[in-house]
Amino acid sequence: MGRWAQRTIRGGGDPAFAGPFGAATQILHVKVRTADAADVTFNGLVSVGDFDATHLDDITAGGNANNVFQLRPNALTYTAWDNPIARGHLWSFDDTPPGIVTPENGVME
Numbered sequence: 001m002g003r004w005a006q007r008t009i010r011g012g013g014d015p016a017f018a019g020p021f022g023a024a025t026q027i028l029h030v031k032v033r034t035a036d037a038a039d040v041t042f043n044g045l046v047s048v049g050d051f052d053a054t055h056l057d058d059i060t061a062g063g064n065a066n067n068v069f070q071l072r073p074n075a076l077t078y079t080a081w082d083n084p085i086a087r088g089h090l091w092s093f094d095d096t097p098p099g100i101v102t103p104e105n106g107v108m109e
Contacts, residue, residue, distance in 0.1 A: 026101045031109045035084035041075045055095035
């Protein structure tokens with residue numbers, strides 16, 4: 001084993017915002033706000049214009065969101081779900097915005 005295995009790369013800035021030149025951006029969590037709205041937080045910057053709301057699905061209730069809005073530079077709010085959403089429901093994301101890992105899935109918080 002050479003010394004290269006011990007090397008670390010250091011840089012400035014918040015690692016939560018790796019951006020397009022760092023690691024691919026992923027969903028950190030989907031938090032239910034109401035039965036009709038969920039906030040989706042990413043580990044990098046996102047732009048609402050790159051997303052189609054109908055690609056975030058609630059597998060448990062069946063159906064998907066129909067609107068998406070920018071909440072913060074790294075978060076979107078999905079609303080107007082086909083069926084009421086709730087904590088503990090399984091979600092699936094299969095949109096194809098640039099630099100975003102897809103498909104992804106998890107449990108709504």
